[in-house]
Amino acid sequence: MKILDDLKKIKELDKQDMLGIEERFVDQLITAQGIVKSADYKNLKNKSFKGIAILGMGGSGVSGDIIKNLVIDSCEVPVEVIKDYELPAFIREGWLVVAISYSGNTEETLSAIGEAFKRNCEIMCISSGGKLMEIASEKNKCLVKVPGGLQPRGASGYLLFSTLLSLNEIGAISISKSDIDESLELLKQKVLLYKRESGQSDNPAKQLALALEGCMAVVYGVSGFLSAIAYRWKCEINENSKCPSFSSEFPELNHNETVGWENLSEITKKFALIVFKDSSASERIKVRIDTTSELIRKNLGKIIEIPVEGRSKLARALSTMYLGDISSVYLAFLYNTDPTPVDRISVLKTELAKLDK
Numbered sequence: 050m051k052i053l054d055d056l057k058k059i060k061e062l063d064k065q066d067m068l069g070i071e072e073r074f075v076d077q078l079i080t081a082q083g084i085v086k087s088a089d090y091k092n093l094k095n096k097s098f099k100g101i102a103i104l105g106m107g108g109s110g111v112s113g114d115i116i117k118n119l120v121i122d123s124c125e126v127p128v129e130v131i132k133d134y135e136l137p138a139f140i141r142e143g144w145l146v147v148a149i150s151y152s153g154n155t156e157e158t159l160s161a162i163g164e165a166f167k168r169n170c171e172i173m174c175i176s177s178g179g180k181l182m183e184i185a186s187e188k189n190k191c192l193v194k195v196p197g198g199l200q201p202r203g204a205s206g207y208l209l210f211s212t213l214l215s216l217n218e219i220g221a222i223s224i225s226k227s228d229i230d231e232s233l234e235l236l237k238q239k240v241l242l243y244k245r246e247s248g249q250s251d252n253p254a255k256q257l258a259l260a261l262e263g264c265m266a267v268v269y270g271v272s273g274f275l276s277a278i279a280y281r282w283k284c285e286i287n288e289n290s291k292c293p294s295f296s297s298e299f300p301e302l303n304h305n306e307t308v309g310w311e312n313l314s315e316i317t318k319k320f321a322l323i324v325f326k327d328s329s330a331s332e333r334i335k336v337r338i339d340t341t342s343e344l345i346r347k348n349l350g351k352i353i354e355i356p357v358e359g360r361s362k363l364a365r366a367l368s369t370m371y372l373g374d375i376s377s378v379y380l381a382f383l384y385n386t387d388p389t390p391v392d393r394i395s396v397l398k399t400e401l402a403k404l405d406k
């Protein structure tokens with residue numbers, strides 16, 4: 050039997066059930082809706098902010114990238130994503146600073162939120178626990194607590210939706226109910242299509258993993274929310290499949306990277322280029338994507354086009370993200386790899402913690 054249809058083998062390999070976590074992605078979104086309904090926003094509701102800064106690293110920080118790009122053409126104040134120890138000088142009193150850390154113990158996020166406290170910014174924290182939660186409760190700041198026990202990247206439904214809906218709840222951004230409903234409906238269909246019981250011959254997520262097997266994945270999105278999703282795919286292939294992967298965005302890549310495929314063909318012939326095709330992209334972007342693909346096709350092993358589905362930006366972002374998330378887990382199985390552990394991240398965090406002793 051083919052491994053991706055061998056449910057017994059998958060169960061043996063996937064010791065902490067990353068595939069099950071992916072299959073329950075919609076449940077996380079629904080739970081997050083409930084969490085937001087019961088959170089206390091009284092200090093932040095209907096305040097006007099000079100800007101919104103979202104802090105977070107890795108699987109937590111990517112929610113910031115996605116949210117920024119979802120609201121960029123409707124939010125009237127700047128939205129910044131900070132993935133560092135320091136806060137830029139322009140983030141000061143009057144800004145809303147949202148710290149996202151699933152563990153609540155990520156040092157870059159803790160350092161930057163510490164600075165936001167000193168600058169008297171308005172604060173919101175999204176976490177399952179750790180020091181971030183302690184500090185937020187001590188200082189009586191808005192705290193949105195999500196369920197713990199997962200890998201941060203596997204909790205993206207909780208983190209992304211809790212942050213997005215909390216910002217909506219306080220009036221800092223606006224997300225329509227119909228966009229949320231459309232997203233949930235589309236994702237429910239995708240869960241049925243991509244879940245383990247759906248066989249390889251009918252399952253686009255398994256087929257994508259098979260197409261990526263043995264290749265180095267390079268993911269191209271268009272500047273905006275699809276670029277954030279391309280970055281999420283790259284990170285999921287890194288962390289779940291334990292493979293190198295890179296992402297880039299149109300139109301910027303046309304000014305450098307497009308030329309960079311000319312040499313080293315013997316290596317790049319093992320690369321798979323993943324391109325998101327969004328029918329609502331502008332004509333100029335469509336021409337860029339098609340022309341670029343034709344220009345570099347001969348230097349690549351293959352080009353995989355991913356149609357972007359959905360009406361709203363939210364549905365298009367989430368459905369495209371979901372395909373990458375779950376395919377990266379199937380790809381791990383093809384390499385006989387348990388998708389959950391990220392030992393090298395843990396080693397780094399332990400080494401850095403020694404500096405505090």
Ligand code: F6R
Pocket residue numbers: 106107108109110149150151152153154155158200201202203288391394
């Ligand atoms: C691990 C993962 C990492 C973490 C990152 C920050 O699953 O996704 O990228 O998200 O190391 O940790 P948290 O999210 O706890 O702040």
